[in-house]
Amino acid sequence: MGKTNIRIKDIAEKAGVSTGTVDRVLHKRGRVSPVAEKKVLEVIEALNYQPNFIARALGANKNYTLAVLMPDPALDPYWSAPQKGLEAAAADYNSHGITIEKFIYNQNEVQSFADTSERIFSKKFDGVIVAPLFFQQYLPFAKKCGEENLPLVLFNTNIKEVPKLSFIGQDSYQSGRLGAHLLSTGLRLDPGEILLLHLADDLENSAHLMRKEEGFKDYFEQQEGRQRILAVNIKSPINENLVNHLDALLDNYQDIKAFFVTTSKAYEVAAYLEGVGLQDKLLVGFDLIEENISYLNKGVIDFIINQNAYRQGYQSIESFVDFLVLKKEVNDLLYLPLDVITKENVKYYLPQA
Amino acid sequence: MGKTNIRIKDIAEKAGVSTGTVDRVLHKRGRVSPVAEKKVLEVIEALNYQPNFIARALGANKNYTLAVLMPDPALDPYWSAPQKGLEAAAADYNSHGITIEKFIYNQNEVQSFADTSERIFSKKFDGVIVAPLFFQQYLPFAKKCGEENLPLVLFNTNIKEVPKLSFIGQDSYQSGRLGAHLLSTGLRLDPGEILLLHLADDLENSAHLMRKEEGFKDYFEQQEGRQRILAVNIKSPINENLVNHLDALLDNYQDIKAFFVTTSKAYEVAAYLEGVGLQDKLLVGFDLIEENISYLNKGVIDFIINQNAYRQGYQSIESFVDFLVLKKEVNDLLYLPLDVITKENVKYYLPQA
DNA sequence: AAATTTTGCGTGTGCGCCCACACATTCAAA
DNA sequence: TTTGAATGTGTGGGCGCACACGCAAAATTT
Numbered sequence: 041m042g043k044t045n046i047r048i049k050d051i052a053e054k055a056g057v058s059t060g061t062v063d064r065v066l067h068k069r070g071r072v073s074p075v076a077e078k079k080v081l082e083v084i085e086a087l088n089y090q091p092n093f094i095a096r097a098l099g100a101n102k103n104y105t106l107a108v109l110m111p112d113p114a115l116d117p118y119w120s121a122p123q124k125g126l127e128a129a130a131a132d133y134n135s136h137g138i139t140i141e142k143f144i145y146n147q148n149e150v151q152s153f154a155d156t157s158e159r160i161f162s163k164k165f166d167g168v169i170v171a172p173l174f175f176q177q178y179l180p181f182a183k184k185c186g187e188e189n190l191p192l193v194l195f196n197t198n199i200k201e202v203p204k205l206s207f208i209g210q211d212s213y214q215s216g217r218l219g220a221h222l223l224s225t226g227l228r229l230d231p232g233e234i235l236l237l238h239l240a241d242d243l244e245n246s247a248h249l250m251r252k253e254e255g256f257k258d259y260f261e262q263q264e265g266r267q268r269i270l271a272v273n274i275k276s277p278i279n280e281n282l283v284n285h286l287d288a289l290l291d292n293y294q295d296i297k298a299f300f301v302t303t304s305k306a307y308e309v310a311a312y313l314e315g316v317g318l319q320d321k322l323l324v325g326f327d328l329i330e331e332n333i334s335y336l337n338k339g340v341i342d343f344i345i346n347q348n349a350y351r352q353g354y355q356s357i358e359s360f361v362d363f364l365v366l367k368k369e370v371n372d373l374l375y376l377p378l379d380v381i382t383k384e385n386v387k388y389y390l391p392q393a
Numbered sequence: 394m395g396k397t398n399i400r401i402k403d404i405a406e407k408a409g410v411s412t413g414t415v416d417r418v419l420h421k422r423g424r425v426s427p428v429a430e431k432k433v434l435e436v437i438e439a440l441n442y443q444p445n446f447i448a449r450a451l452g453a454n455k456n457y458t459l460a461v462l463m464p465d466p467a468l469d470p471y472w473s474a475p476q477k478g479l480e481a482a483a484a485d486y487n488s489h490g491i492t493i494e495k496f497i498y499n500q501n502e503v504q505s506f507a508d509t510s511e512r513i514f515s516k517k518f519d520g521v522i523v524a525p526l527f528f529q530q531y532l533p534f535a536k537k538c539g540e541e542n543l544p545l546v547l548f549n550t551n552i553k554e555v556p557k558l559s560f561i562g563q564d565s566y567q568s569g570r571l572g573a574h575l576l577s578t579g580l581r582l583d584p585g586e587i588l589l590l591h592l593a594d595d596l597e598n599s600a601h602l603m604r605k606e607e608g609f610k611d612y613f614e615q616q617e618g619r620q621r622i623l624a625v626n627i628k629s630p631i632n633e634n635l636v637n638h639l640d641a642l643l644d645n646y647q648d649i650k651a652f653f654v655t656t657s658k659a660y661e662v663a664a665y666l667e668g669v670g671l672q673d674k675l676l677v678g679f680d681l682i683e684e685n686i687s688y689l690n691k692g693v694i695d696f697i698i699n700q701n702a703y704r705q706g707y708q709s710i711e712s713f714v715d716f717l718v719l720k721k722e723v724n725d726l727l728y729l730p731l732d733v734i735t736k737e738n739v740k741y742y743l744p745q746a
Numbered sequence: 747a748a749a750t751t752t753t754g755c756g757t758g759t760g761c762g763c764c765c766a767c768a769c770a771t772t773c774a775a776a
Numbered sequence: 777t778t779t780g781a782a783t784g785t786g787t788g789g790g791c792g793c794a795c796a797c798g799c800a801a802a803a804t805t806t
Contacts, residue, residue: 045487047792058756063794071754094451094488095792101761102794134398135447135762218737225579225675225695259737322578342578377741380733384571384612388730400762411786416764424784448762454791455764488792 046087055083066091067367093366103137104364106357107160109170111147117329118304118349119147119171122195125353126169133357136365140357141165148241150174157181161188166364167205169356171196174245178202193359195352197248198373206359208374210347212248215378216255216302219324222343222380223298224263226322231266232297235289238273239282239305252302270296278308286312298322307331310340328381328389337383346379346389399440408436419444420720446719456490457717459710460513462523464500470682471657471702472500472524475548478706479522486710489718493710494518501594503527510534514541519717520558522709524549527598531555546712548705550601551726559712561727563700565601568731569608569655572677575696575733576651577616579675584619585650588642591626592635592658605655623649631661639665651675660684663693681734681742690736699732699742 048066052059057076064072065080072080083089113120123142130140143160146152154177160168161184168190172178182202185192192204223234236256238249253271260267270293274281286309290296298321299309306325310332313319319340325332326345335341355374362368381389401419405412410429417425418433425433436442466473476495483493496513499505507530513521514537521543525531535555538545545557576587589609591602606624613620623646627634639662643649651674652662659678663685666672672693678685679698688694708727715721734742 045792048794049792059793060756060795061754064755067794069795071752073754076754090487092451092488092792094447095761096794098445098447098451098761098763098791099793099795134443135445214737218735221735221737222578225575226581228579375741377732378738379730380735380738382571382574382733384567384574385731385733388728398762401764402762412763413765413786414784417785420764422765424782426784429784445762448791449764451761451791451793452763452765 045092046089047092051080051083051087051089054087055079093368096367097136097365100365101137102365103139104166104360105164106138106140106360107143107163107165107168108140109143109145109157109160109168109172111171111173112144116147116304117331118327121328121349122171122353122356125350125355126357127353128350129354129357133361136361138357138361138365140169147173150177153177154181165190167191167193167360169193169195169360172199173197175199175247191360191363193356195356196349204372205363206370206372206374208352208355208359208376210378211375212251213255215326215345215347216252216257217259218255218378218380219252219300219343219345220256220259222324222345223300223322224259224267226342227267227297230297232295233268233270233293234260234298234300235293235296236269236271236300236302237309238271239278239301239303239308240273241275243273249302256300256302267297278305279311282308282312290316290318296321299324301325304329304332306341306344307335310335310338314338314340328386333386333390336381336386339383342382344381344386346381348376348379351376398445399442400445404433404436404440404442407440408432446721449720450489450718453718454490455718456492457519457713458517459491459493459713460496460516460518460521461493462496462498462510462513462521462525464524464526465497469500469657470684471680474681474702475524475706475709478703478708479710480706481703482707482710486714489714491710491714491718493522500526503530506530507534518543520544520546520713522546522548522713525552526550528552528600544713544716546709548709549702557725558716559723559725559727561705561708561712561729563731564728565604566608568679568698568700569605569610570612571608571731571733572605572653572696572698573609573612575677575698576653576675577612577620579695580620580650583650585648586621586623586646587613587651587653588649589622589624589653589655590662591624592631592654592656592661593626594628596626602655609653609655620650631658632664635661635665643669643671649674652677654678657682657685659694659697660688663688663691667691667693681739686739686743689734689739692736695735697734697739699734701729701732704729 048059048062052062061072061076062080065077108126111119113123126140130138143156145156153174168185172194178199182192193206194204195208198207198209236253240246240249243249257269260269274285301309304327306323310323313321323341324343325341326347328344328346332341332344336344359370362370379389401412401415405415414425414429415433418430461479464472466476483491496509498509506527521538525547531552535545546559547557548561551560551562589606593599593602596602610622613622627638654662657680659676663676666674676694677696678694679700681697681699685694685697689697712723715723732742
């Protein structure tokens with residue numbers, strides 16, 4: 041680089057020591073006299089030294105293997121987005137020596153998480169990326185990682201009780217408010233009932249869904265409040281149960297104007313509405329999965345809130361690159377944007393294959 | 394890296410040539426016999442060689458200076474966003490040897506573009522990043538760049554008539570449709586007039602604004618069409634002219650329900666509406682500038698469509714990094730997402746200082 | 747006081763790639 | 777034929793950094 045860029049060598053010269061000493065100071069490896077250390081730090085400060093990350097990455101010349109612990113995309117298509125993000129990032133950071141190994145668990149079985157997570161310790165990894173859907177089972181796993189000095193990056197679901205390197209995800213409460221805003225705009229002159237649907241088997245274990253509900257309700261309470269919110273949870277088998285429930289609900293409450301689905305299964309509701317000719321009702325859901333996109337394009341789903349699942353996966357790897365390879369500081373909490381998706385802008389959000 | 398990663402040296406060995414020859418083949422520098430070239434290419438194919446971009450960037454060890462030709466952020470705050478993006482990217486890619494030099498023109502004076510652009514040729518640059526607001530003046534400039542072999546990256550405004558490396562921006566037509574969708578959702582049961590406002594001095598020269606109008610109108614024509622669109626252009630001094638125009642319009646058309654501002658000056662309309670107590674009218678505008686954000690948070694502006702101006706700047710630099718340093722292929726057309734911003738998700742879109 | 751260990755510091759090598767240079771060979775021009 | 781240019785190929789140095797190694801001096805231990 042030009043004369044503007046200062047290198048370790050330059051610092052060494054100015055400080056009257058060797059590059060090795062500067063290196064030791066930079067990496068806090070010890071074996072440096074207080075006098076030399078002070079001098080080096082002063083010069084670093086004075087010259088405003090910025091390490092060359094390119095050279096650092098090349099010089100490090102290490103391989104890092106990361107374990108990825110996440111639910112099975114085959115059982116819930118939502119998870120294919122973060123998986124793609126993880127794989128894309130792994131490919132992009134191949135030059136940095138990053139490799140991933142996936143450990144897939146069954147999100148419908150608590151025990152599967154425990155079993156699969158245990159398998160991670162059979163090999164030596166440099167870090168673990170995990171979507172910890174099960175709070176109770178995650179705790180001992182995280183504890184063990186701590187003991188083995190395995191840094192943890194969480195995505196999708198935040199668990200604050202145990203130390204971690206970083207969490208990457210979205211603010212569930214705020215996403216509830218956002219959904220409320222969208223529906224509120226659509227209903228502004230039109231009071232009535234809004235149906236909030238959790239389509240999840242383990243609502244008890246899903247704190248983030250409850251956070252969405254809170255945000256959603258809070259928003260309307262702070263408005264004039266002409267809308268009434270009905271919150272309902274429907275478990276699997278969804279397609280059967282949904283029809284029964286919705287038939288009954290629409291029968292009881294004539295004034296249901298809109299639907300808010302807190303999970304990625306808005307397409308199930310869309311299918312129902314289309315079936316009974318109610319596709320004009322407002323419907324807002326989450327996540328850019330194929331089924332939802334299809335109903336979005338048909339106009340049955342009005343808005344999709346995108347939680348950037350792909351980005352979550354990609355960013356998880358990047359956090360580790362920053363930490364392991366570049367030794368940058370990493371933020372322990374990163375909220376990704378909550379994108380509002382419509383038929384008109386959806387194409388810009390799909391990861392280009 | 395591990396034994397999995399193959400290097401130029403490995404290719405050279407397998408192909409029975411030296412690394413220099415492989416290098417020549419990789420960079421198409423010529424001076425390679427057809428026989429050797431064929432053999433090398435075969436080995437590259439067979440081993441699925443992936444260049445190590447880290448090493449490539451380091452080894453290149455070149456400095457690249459890019460000229461940036463853009464309007465003055467002091468005259469229109471919109472331009473501070475791409476400027477920040479450009480500066481941030483320049484800082485991030487400092488290690489790659491990238492430096493930028495800015496050439497700021499006055500977007501209100503055609504001649505200023507011509508004069509400023511001319512100054513770029515006084516020095517040797519490796520590339521030019523330009524927001525070409527003036528079609529007529531851009532053409533000769535681009536021609537001259539072509540003659541001097543200066544690669545061009547455009548952002549914000551696309552001009553297809555002359556060759557370029559890449560365009561980074563948004564799809565104006567589609568952003569018009571998106572705005573229409575947002576208003577349409579808010580007005581679904583409520584026919585009436587919608588006021589489409591161009592707040593721009595040189596509408597004639599601003600093809601992208603007309604594209605927005607087209608998209609907006611097309612959307613409503615394809616709907617049932619109970620809304621009527623009134624398109625109006627208001628020139629500076631905006632604050633004066635706006636009041637007069639809007640007073641008159643609201644007087645003539647009692648049924649105006651919503652406003653769509655195609656430029657970044659929705660805040661002017663917001664100020665007016667707030668002043669006359671009509672803050673409940675729907676208002677959709679463009680761009681995350683401070684003034685707009687303020688009215689968004691107050692609830693006067695309902696949606697802002699974000700054209701990712703910051704990202705446009707950042708990405709412009711990245712295109713050049715890919716092209717100059719990493720010798721990757723670069724896409725000649727990159728549409729950035731059209732983000733829908735509300736009070737609830739705005740904070741995730743602001744570039745963290 | 748001798749034998750160790752610890753501390754402090756410098757040197758050297760390698761990461762994978764780029765590119766300048768040197769050399770050999772071939773081919774065309776004088 | 778002689779000269780020169782064009783073509784084909786290999787070698788070596790360097791980018792900035794990380795890290796292993798080696799050696800001296802100081803601090804401990806025996």
